Structures are given as C-alpha cells and as structure tokens.
Amino acid sequence: MSTLSSLAAAFRQTSYPVGGHGRRNIQILKEALDGLDGKLESDIYGTGESIESFQAEMAAYLGKEKAVFFPSGTMAQQIALRIWCDEKGSRKVAYHPLSHLEIHEEDGLKELHQIESILLGEKDRLIRLDEIIELKDDIACLLIELPQREIGGDLPLFEELVAISAHCRAKGIMLHLDGARLYEVLPYYQKTAAELCTLFDSVYISFYKGIGGIAGAILAGDEAFTAKSKVWKRRYGGDLISLYPYYLSASYYFKQREPKMGQYFEEAVELAVLFNSCQHVTTLPRVPVTNMFHVHIAMPKEKLEPILLELYAETSVGLIHYLRESSEGICSFEISIGDAFAQIPKDRLKLTFERLAAVLREG
Numbered sequence: 001m002s003t004l005s006s007l008a009a010a011f012r013q014t015s016y017p018v019g020g021h022g023r024r025n026i027q028i029l030k031e032a033l034d035g036l037d038g039k040l041e042s043d044i045y046g047t048g049e050s051i052e053s054f055q056a057e058m059a060a061y062l063g064k065e066k067a068v069f070f071p072s073g074t075m076a077q078q079i080a081l082r083i084w085c086d087e088k089g090s091r092k093v094a095y096h097p098l099s100h101l102e103i104h105e106e107d108g109l110k111e112l113h114q115i116e117s118i119l120l121g122e123k124d125r126l127i128r129l130d131e132i133i134e135l136k137d138d139i140a141c142l143l144i145e146l147p148q149r150e151i152g153g154d155l156p157l158f159e160e161l162v163a164i165s166a167h168c169r170a171k172g173i174m175l176h177l178d179g180a181r182l183y184e185v186l187p188y189y190q191k192t193a194a195e196l197c198t199l200f201d202s203v204y205i206s207f208y209k210g211i212g213g214i215a216g217a218i219l220a221g222d223e224a225f226t227a228k229s230k231v232w233k234r235r236y237g238g239d240l241i242s243l244y245p246y247y248l249s250a251s252y253y254f255k256q257r258e259p260k261m262g263q264y265f266e267e268a269v270e271l272a273v274l275f276n277s278c279q280h281v282t283t284l285p286r287v288p289v290t291n292m293f294h295v296h297i298a299m300p301k302e303k304l305e306p307i308l309l310e311l312y313a314e315t316s317v318g319l320i321h322y323l324r325e326s327s328e329g330i331c332s333f334e335i336s337i338g339d340a341f342a343q344i345p346k347d348r349l350k351l352t353f354e355r356l357a358a359v360l361r362e363g
Contacts, residue, residue: 010318018319021257021339036248046234051243058218062220070217070233075238091114095143098150100178147289155290175200177203186261201221202219207254271337281295
C-alpha cells in the first residue's frame with residue numbers, strides 16, 4: 001500500500017474530519033430527496049417548472065436577469081468565455097496563471113474554441129489593477145476568481161474590484177466571475193451576492209464545493225447572454241434528459257449551508273490560529289479571508305505522514321487525507337471548513353493540536 005493511500009485510509013477511519021461537510025456518499029442524495037413529493041415532475045432537457053423555478057431563485061440571489069443550470073462548472077465557464085469572444089470579435093481572454101481553466105481543463109478553451117488565454121500577473125499573488133490597465137492584448141473578457149483558490153483563497157479588496165469593474169466597462173472588456181466559492185467570500189466583504197455580482201457581466205457558481213451538493217453549476221447574466229448559453233449547453237451535451245438529482249440536491253444544501261458561511265469563516269480563523277501555534281507550520285493566508293486556507297509544514301513527506309498516522313489513531317481527528325510536497329521539502333494541503341468542524345469536541349481538538357505541536361517541536 002502506498003503512503004498516500006495509507007494516509008487516506010487512516011483519515012477515513014477517523015471520527016472527526018476537520019474539513020468539509022462529512023463523507024460524500026449516497027446519503028447526500030437520499031437526504032436531499034427525502035422530503036420531496038415522489039410525484040414531483042422532473043425536468044426534461046432543461047425545461048420544466050422545477051428547474052425553471054430554481055434557476056429563477058438563483059438569478060434573483062445573484063442579482064442577474066436570468067440563470068441557467070449546468071451539470072458542470074467547466075462546461076459553464078468555457079461557454080461563458082466563448083459567448084463573450086463571439087460578441088467582442090476577439091479570441092483572447094485573460095485570467096490568473098493558476099485559474100482552473102489553465103491548470104485543470106486540458107486546454108479546453110484552445111482545443112474546443114481556439115481561444116487564446118492571456119495569463120495575467122504572477123502565480124503567487126492576486127492579479128493587480130495596474131496589470132489590467134497595462135494589458136496590451138485586445139481581450140474579449142477578463143476572468144476574476146473569488147476567492148483565488150490555488151493561493152490559499154486570497155481576495156482583493158472590494159475597492160479594487162470596483163476599480164477593475166469600472167476599467168473593464170470603460171474599455172469594453174467583459175468581466176466574468178469565477179464564483180465557484182462565491183458564498184464563501186460574502187462574510188469577508190460584508191456584501192450580498194447581488195451586490196458583489198453587479199460588478200460582473202456574467203457569473204458562475206458551483207453547488208458541490210462550499211455547498212456540498214452532488215454536482216452542478218449556475219451560469220447567470222442578462223437575458224441575451226443566457227439565451228446563447230442554452231444553445232451552447234445543448235451543443236456540449238449538457239441538456240441531459242433529466243438533471244433533477246443535481247439541482248434538487250443543490251437547492252436543498254444551498255438553503256442549509258449558504259446561511260452558515262459566516263460561521264464557517266469564523267471557524268476557519270479559529271483553526272488557522274491553532275495551526276500557526278505549531279512550530280514549522282504556517283497558513284496561507286496567515287489569517288484566512290474565507291472558510292478555506294492552505295497549510296504549509298516545513299517537514300518532508302516521509303517524516304510528516306507517520307506523525308499524522310499516529311495522531312489520527314490517538315485522537316480520531318482527521319486533519320487531511322493527502323499531502324503535497326514541494327522540492328524544498330515543505331508539505332502543504334488545503335483546508336475548507338464546513339459542517340464537520342462544529343462536530344469536533346473542543347477538548348479533542350485542543351488535544352490534537354497539543355500533540356501535534358509537541359511532536360513538531362521534537363522533530
């Protein structure tokens with residue numbers, strides 16, 4: 001058995017995982033559908049009262065004219081950028097070097113749409129307004145990700161977003177929000193989703209990340225934009241005969257968890273303090289700005305994994321199921337707080353970090 005699978009197996013045996021909403025199993029769907037009338041009619045190829053009602057609710061939440069449910073965010077965002085490229089007559093879009101479109105989608109924009117991506121800024125920080133202003137390429141659309149996941153969930157100041165939005169509108173650049181974790185940034189900004197989304201021409205949100213649904217996404221914008229997105233959704237094969245397991249579960253968990261984002265944020269700040277109290281450990285950001293952050297431990301993987309295995313066995317608190325190791329011998333992982341954190345007894349959480357701190361001091 002590999003060391004990775006050993007750590008993952010030990011994590012699965014713990015009673016108190018630190019991150020997320022709990023185990024992803026069939027119970028997620030069963031719970032979401034349990035209270036619904038079995039005679040509720042399903043959607044058919046993207047139409048029907050239930051899906052259209054949900055889309056209208058999401059459009060209102062985001063402050064946009066219309067919203068369309070997609071089976072995946074990858075599909076939704078590629079389509080959004082294609083629409084803006086067609087409208088502006090340009091095959092160039094700009095986004096952060098660690099955008100999901102750049103590192104996780106196998107060159108989907110290039111291979112499917114012949115769209116050129118302009119990587120803006122540096123990998124280890126947010127895109128800056130001055131870099132957007134100084135951009136020489138004639139781009140159709142700028143994509144901003146909130147929060148910027150691959151650098152610890154960092155966020156620009158709201159005033160910076162306002163300035164970026166104003167610049168894009170003055171220059172005729174469409175501004176798209178990769179809001180996969182949009183709900184998670186609202187406590188930090190102290191804004192509603194609609195207030196934030198008014199800065200953007202189009203918005204994508206996910207229902208499986210912070211919300212914990214099965215899968216699915218919403219793409220929102222004005223009526224003309226969403227009408228075009230439906231055509232592209234059909235071209236992509238996204239109009240399944242029925243999508244109800246996805247949007248009904250999305251609706252169920254959205255209602256449960258969107259109001260808890262402030263709680264998750266506060267708990268992330270609390271947890272980051274515990275990690276930073278341990279020698280050789282730092283979080284990125286040091287003080288989280290959402291319910292997610294990255295943890296960096298200055299110890300090689302082969303030395304850290306046995307420590308975690310022993311810690312899990314002793315406390316039954318699971319910190320993480322994987323470790324990434326950089327060339328400098330520093331391990332890192334991502335923490336995203338959900339319902340699970342509140343289930344950990346405080347004395348057990350305290351014991352876990354006391355033990356971790358003691359071992360890391362010795363190591």
